[in-house]
Amino acid sequence: MNVTVAEKGTLLAEFASWLKEEREYDSETIEELLYESWDGAYPEAVLGDDIIVDIENFLHDMAMFAVEKVFGEKTDLDRRFLVLIIPYGSYEDCSSVYVLEMKTKTVLASLEEKTWCFNPQAIEEDLKDLVDQLEKSKDLLAVRLVADA
Numbered sequence: 001m002n003v004t005v006a007e008k009g010t011l012l013a014e015f016a017s018w019l020k021e022e023r024e025y026d027s028e029t030i031e032e033l034l035y036e037s038w039d040g041a042y043p044e045a046v047l048g049d050d051i052i053v054d055i056e057n058f059l060h061d062m063a064m065f066a067v068e069k070v071f072g073e074k075t076d077l078d079r080r081f082l083v084l085i086i087p088y089g090s091y092e093d094c095s096s097v098y099v100l101e102m103k104t105k106t107v108l109a110s111l112e113e114k115t116w117c118f119n120p121q122a123i124e125e126d127l128k129d130l131v132d133q134l135e136k137s138k139d140l141l142a143v144r145l146v147a148d149a
Contacts, residue, residue: 011131012124018065033058037119041091055089055115059097062123063087066109066130067099070138081141083108089115099134104144109133 016034019025025033032043042054063085071083082102089095099109109130113122 010124011127012120014069015062015065015123015127018068019061022064023061034123035120038115038117041095041115051091052089055091055095056087058115059087059089059095059111060085062127063097063099063109063111063130066127066134069131070134099130101141101144104141106137106141106144108137108141 012034016030019030019033020027029046032045036043042051042058046054048054067083067085081104084100084102085097086100087095087097094112094114096110096112098107100106101108110133111126111130113126
């Protein structure tokens with residue numbers, strides 16, 4: 001992976017490390033997904049059998065990375081709350097991903113994006129947006145958890 005000194009420590013670089021560790025992606029796949037502009041709704045070089053599934057898996061990974069960054073790992077094992085990530089992939093239209101907390105029925109974060117526009121800057125901005133939304137949702141979630149107790 002050709003990560004420059006300026007990129008080290010960025011959210012995109014953290015996501016690249018997460019993909020390598022958690023999803024066991026190889027360096028070439030990470031390079032295509034994160035450090036190149038996408039040549040369509042999903043990079044052709046790493047396209048699987050179903051483009052919609054590929055888009056949804058990538059959006060799910062973005063959201064899961066953001067959830068783990070903000071709330072820590074294994075949030076579904078924490079009995080106080082249960083996080084569910086729902087991706088919706090589209091070839092032609094906007095794709096989306098929602099981060100929901102099921103016990104309090106709270107939308108913690110959402111993202112709607114046309115993946116045809118993905119490039120390193122856009123992916124990093126979307127990751128930052130997800131992280132920011134999740135950080136802001138912490139207070140609401142805490143209030144709802146106390147109210148439900």
